[in-house]
Amino acid sequence: MTKTGRTEEDTMKKFRSAIALVIIASVAASVGIAATSRDSEPSWERALRVRSEALNERYGLGEYKREVANTAQPGWLRALMVRSDALNRKYQLGRYARQTASARTPAWLRALMVRSDALNRKYKLGKYAENPAP
Secondary structure, three states, X not given: OOOOOOOHHHHHHHHHHHHHHHHHHHHHHHHHHHHHHHHOOOHHHHHHHHHHHHHXXXXXXXXXXXXXXXXXXXXXXXXXXXXXXXXXXXXXXHHHOOOOOOOOOOHHHHHHHHXXXXXXXXXXXXXXXXXXXX
C-alpha cells in the first residue's frame, strides 16, 4: 500500500480509466469532425451540380420546365406559347439569352448587344458566317 492507502492496482485502474476516457473522447471528436466535413460539398460535386442546373435551365427541365402544355388554356394560346418559346430558344432571347456583357453594363447597351448578336446569327454575319474571313 502507498501512503494514501491506495494500492498500486487501484492507481493502475484509474490510469487505465483515464486513458480509456481520453480515447473515447478522441474518437467522438473525430466522428464529429467527419460528420461536419460531409456536410460541406466538395468542389467536384458543386461543379457537377452547377453544370446540371445550367443544362436543366437551357433545355427546360426540372424546375425550369416550361409551362406551355397547360391544358386549361385554349389550343391557339398553347401553340403561340410553344412557338414563342421555340423562337426564344433559337435566337437565344429571354431566359435563353447568353450573358454577353457584364452586369455593370447599362441595360440599353446589353439589349443592343443581344439584338446585334441575334441579327448576326439570323443573317449569318461575323462569327456566324458560313465562310469566315481569315
